[in-house]
Amino acid sequence: MKINKEAKQLAEDxxxxxxxxxxxxxxxxxxIKCADLIIESPLTHEEIAKMVGxxxxxxSRISSMGENSISLELLIKLSSLLAEKIALKLVI
Numbered sequence: 001m002k003i004n005k006e007a008k009q010l011a012e013d014x015x016x017x018x019x020x021x022x023x024x025x026x027x028x029x030x031x032i033k034c035a036d037l038i039i040e041s042p043l044t045h046e047e048i049a050k051m052v053g054x055x056x057x058x059x060s061r062i063s064s065m066g067e068n069s070i071s072l073e074l075l076i077k078l079s080s081l082l083a084e085k086i087a088l089k090l091v092i
């Protein structure tokens with residue numbers, strides 16, 4: 001399992017497991033991807049918000065990387081909608 005050095009160090013400092021570090025890194029990468037996709041989308045923030053079931057203000061905060069509490073579920077919905085493909089490929 002490949003983990004970003006910053007996520008690994010943060011998890012270590014917080015006494016979290018390697019799995020927690022992996023999840024933090026994954027969430028961070030998805031967040032950045034979603035922010036980019038929102039910015040690049042021809043859809044308005046209002047249209048995106050309605051399609052994923054959240055507020056326009058929240059979509060605006062995500063696009064500017066200002067949302068503090070965002071679920072993996074919402075990030076997956078956003079990336080799937082905006083990239084028009086399955087957001088995750090799980091390898092076991």
